Amino acid sequence: MNSLIDKFSGSVLSYREALFHAMDDALSGNPKVIIMGQGVTDHKGLFGTTLNFSSKYGRDRVLDTPLAEEALAGIALGASLNGLYPINTHMRVDFSLCCMNQVVNLIAKYKYMSGGQFECPMLIRMVIGRSWGQGAQHSQSLQSFFAHVPGLTVIMPSHSDSILKDYHYIVHSYRAPVISIEHRLLYDVKFNIEQNSVYSNDDPLSSHLVRNGNDVTIVATSIMVLEALRAAQYLSTNAGLECEVIDLNCVSHPDKEMIMNSVEKTGRLIIADTSWQAYGVCAEVCRIVCEKAPSLLKVPVLTLGMQPATCPTAKTLEDYFYPNLQTLTGAIARIVSGKTNHGIPLPDEHSMADAYKKFRGPF
Amino acid sequence: MKFNDLYEELFYKALSIRLVEEKIIELYPTDKIESPVHLSIGQEAVAVGVCQELRTTDLIFSNNRGHAYYLAKGGDLKEFFAELYGKNTGCCRGKGGSMHLAATDVGFMGASAIVASTIPHAVGAALAAKKLNKNHIITSVFGDGAVDEGVYHEALNFASLHKLPIIFVCENNDLAVHSRTTERQAFKILDHAGNYGIPTHYCAEGYDFTEVYRVFSRLVSEVRTTRLPQYIEIKTCRYMEHVGVNEDYNAGYRSIKQIESWKAKDPLMNQKALIDKFKPSILKEIEEAVMFAEDSSWPELTDLLTDVI
Ligand SMILES: Cc1ncc(C[n+]2csc(CCOP(=O)(O)OP(=O)(O)O)c2C)c(N)n1
Ligand SMILES: [Mg+2]
Numbered sequence: 163m164n165s166l167i168d169k170f171s172g173s174v175l176s177y178r179e180a181l182f183h184a185m186d187d188a189l190s191g192n193p194k195v196i197i198m199g200q201g202v203t204d205h206k207g208l209f210g211t212t213l214n215f216s217s218k219y220g221r222d223r224v225l226d227t228p229l230a231e232e233a234l235a236g237i238a239l240g241a242s243l244n245g246l247y248p249i250n251t252h253m254r255v256d257f258s259l260c261c262m263n264q265v266v267n268l269i270a271k272y273k274y275m276s277g278g279q280f281e282c283p284m285l286i287r288m289v290i291g292r293s294w295g296q297g298a299q300h301s302q303s304l305q306s307f308f309a310h311v312p313g314l315t316v317i318m319p320s321h322s323d324s325i326l327k328d329y330h331y332i333v334h335s336y337r338a339p340v341i342s343i344e345h346r347l348l349y350d351v352k353f354n355i356e357q358n359s360v361y362s363n364d365d366p367l368s369s370h371l372v373r374n375g376n377d378v379t380i381v382a383t384s385i386m387v388l389e390a391l392r393a394a395q396y397l398s399t400n401a402g403l404e405c406e407v408i409d410l411n412c413v414s415h416p417d418k419e420m421i422m423n424s425v426e427k428t429g430r431l432i433i434a435d436t437s438w439q440a441y442g443v444c445a446e447v448c449r450i451v452c453e454k455a456p457s458l459l460k461v462p463v464l465t466l467g468m469q470p471a472t473c474p475t476a477k478t479l480e481d482y483f484y485p486n487l488q489t490l491t492g493a494i495a496r497i498v499s500g501k502t503n504h505g506i507p508l509p510d511e512h513s514m515a516d517a518y519k520k521f522r523g524p525f
Numbered sequence: 526m527k528f529n530d531l532y533e534e535l536f537y538k539a540l541s542i543r544l545v546e547e548k549i550i551e552l553y554p555t556d557k558i559e560s561p562v563h564l565s566i567g568q569e570a571v572a573v574g575v576c577q578e579l580r581t582t583d584l585i586f587s588n589n590r591g592h593a594y595y596l597a598k599g600g601d602l603k604e605f606f607a608e609l610y611g612k613n614t615g616c617c618r619g620k621g622g623s624m625h626l627a628a629t630d631v632g633f634m635g636a637s638a639i640v641a642s643t644i645p646h647a648v649g650a651a652l653a654a655k656k657l658n659k660n661h662i663i664t665s666v667f668g669d670g671a672v673d674e675g676v677y678h679e680a681l682n683f684a685s686l687h688k689l690p691i692i693f694v695c696e697n698n699d700l701a702v703h704s705r706t707t708e709r710q711a712f713k714i715l716d717h718a719g720n721y722g723i724p725t726h727y728c729a730e731g732y733d734f735t736e737v738y739r740v741f742s743r744l745v746s747e748v749r750t751t752r753l754p755q756y757i758e759i760k761t762c763r764y765m766e767h768v769g770v771n772e773d774y775n776a777g778y779r780s781i782k783q784i785e786s787w788k789a790k791d792p793l794m795n796q797k798a799l800i801d802k803f804k805p806s807i808l809k810e811i812e813e814a815v816m817f818a819e820d821s822s823w824p825e826l827t828d829l830l831t832d833v834i
Contacts, residue, residue, distance in 0.1 A: 200702065200704070201702055201703060201704070204702070204703040204704070204778060205703065205776045205777060205778060206703070226704055226708060226709075227709075228673040228709040228710065229640050229641070229670050229673035229674050229701055229709070230673050230674060230675065231674075232675055233675065256639065259639075260639070260674075260676075294559055294560060294561065295559050295561060295611070295622045296560075296561075297560065297621065297622050297624060297625060298620075298621070298625060298638075299624070299625075299637065299638045299639050300561075300624075300638060469829055469830065470830065470833065471829055471830050471833045472620070472833070474619065474620045474829065475560055475611060475619065475620060475622030475623075475624075475625070476612070476615075476619030476620065476622070476823065476824050477611050478611065478619075478823040478824055478825070479611070479619060479620065479824050479828065479829050482826050482829050483829060
């Protein structure tokens with residue numbers, strides 16, 4: 163089950179390299195796997211994640227496609243119903259909106275409305291863009307659109323381990339359509355691959371407890387997991403606060419028990435998502451807690467995400483648009499102390515993107 | 526600026542766009558333009574030839590490779606640089622950037638970075654012009670990549686069915702990012718467009734603004750009188766990488782020979798006397814625009830949530 167993590171354990175893999183190996187594992191492990199997407203055969207190879215696969219596995223298995231997102235999603239469905247395992251890729255989440263009809267009306271429902279006669283296992287990969295002026299149509303984080311719909315399994319890997327573990331399981335063993343939402347800013351982040359991490363021990367397609375703490379629970383997605391861990395580290399060092407951090411990972415089917423157990427312990431909850439708060443992951447995690455045991459909360463929940471606007475291009479506005487280490491640590495300090503004037507010195511960091519290797523393409 | 530003839534005027538406009546794009550290349554390493562840029566270098570003559578006969582009241586809809594059309598349609602140069610700099614004084618107040626330029630005052634109706642997505646907007650604008658008895662015409666500009674998309678076909682059909690005053694302009698640089706048309710299309714663009722019942726035209730000399738102007742201005746007069754759709758495919762050549770400020774001729778996805786033969790015909794590279802004549806005054810204008818952008822202020826927190834609804 164864990165063969166990819168086993169294979170790379172002890173090494174350091176960037177998110178990009180993990181994706182490359184996961185795609186390689188998919189193609190080599192199952193001759194029915196095909197990859198279809200714009201640019202998957204070119205010299206950039208979908209940000210390096212499909213590089214040279216068209217020569218290694220043949221152009222009939224690794225296909226550059228016309229700009230025809232809706233048809234491609236439908237073609238993936240037809241192919242899946244008839245024995246192929248399609249991996250369909252989108253360089254940005256935003257472009258996948260062009261195939262919403264196929265994804266929501268058909269792919270998500272095909273098994274159910276046929277009374278279980280059909281299965282359509284497939285993987286649709288899409289990438290969130292952020293920083294360097296990605297702007298209105300290259301930055302959206304639409305996990306809630308997909309996770310809203312029964313029939314779709316939606317993951318947001320935050321770690322190379324997640325990719326190795328989940329993709330291997332999805333492609334080789336999972337019989338339903340999966341949407342994986344990757345984050346462009348994570349591509350160059352390096353991770354240690356460990357055999358006994360929470361990622362390798364937990365079930366695939368679940369949530370992971372990535373840090374223990376008693377003061378507050380932070381439920382986070384994708385790059386916000388790394389941000390939550392940075393904030394937790396800062397507050398542990400500078401204020402003696404201990405945050406518990408949950409990597410939601412499988413946003414469509416989160417580990418509710420893990421969330422409840424943590425909230426029971428800390429009594430305080432922050433949700434940090436990559437998207438807008440309204441009607442999204444923030445709202446959904448609140449629903450879970452409210453339906454199960456709202457009385458566990460000692461104080462009101464705090465949520466962090468994008469401001470309720472379209473993503474602006476100007477850097478000054480973009481820095482206000484997203485939460486950063488300062489806003490995140492500020493939120494934690496507030497919720498734990500119960501005061502706005504908590505007296506905890508906050509880190510002087512206003513642009514989270516600057517903390518990562520400054521992203522300026524290739525896009 | 527006084528010109529001896531139309532040729533000089535078109536040359537001046539095309540050279541201005543080239544020099545603006547070259548200024549962007551020069552500025553880019555300073556990180557003052559913090560956004561992706563899809564440069565028009567090599568394609569300026571198409572924009573200039575298309576826009577020359579259009580009036581301010583005529584509308585044009587473009588895409589994320591839109592610098593040339595914004596400028597050719599008469600968009601303000603200062604507001605252009607300010608927009609790229611993400612300043613408050615930009616044409617979109619820093620919220621749109623290079624990929625989403627807009628200038629309603631000159632009929633530049635906006636640009637979208639979702640391939641093919643503004644084609645139906647142009648058709649809708651033509652529908653409005655028809656229903657409201659206006660006499661302006663609409664131009665929809667898109668690349669060969671947009672022709673792949675379903676919405677392009679749906680929009681062409683509607684325009685023909687409803688007999689709308691629109692000109693479709695396919696700028697064919699043979700590339701969508703790194704994919705050639707032959708790798709994406711099993712049909713001929715013009716044959717196919719013609720099947721929607723729209724008269725089609727071809728211009729092979731996309732480097733030659735006078736030829737583009739000659740062919741396109743005839744279509745403009747045609748649509749002004751008949752109020753019926755027309756379609757033109759104009760061959761062109763993108764000199765730079767798809768996005769960014771570098772050349773990528775060594776990447777191997779296209780022929781260097783072909784680019785070189787195109788450059789050999791490009792007036793903006795070969796007509797030294799005219800370049801020398803106009804360059805100083807154009808550069809002065811560009812410097813002023815860049816200074817304007819530099820001196821302008823940033824948008825502030827209070828701007829973040831304006832214009833949402
Ligand atoms: C719906 C959609 N799919 C994919 C993309 C990514 N993309 C951006 S530009 C581009 C190529 C467009 O080619 P073309 O229309 O010929 O314009 P050109 O870049 O050649 O000017 C692609 C695929 C996108 N922006 N929107
Ligand atoms: Mg093109």
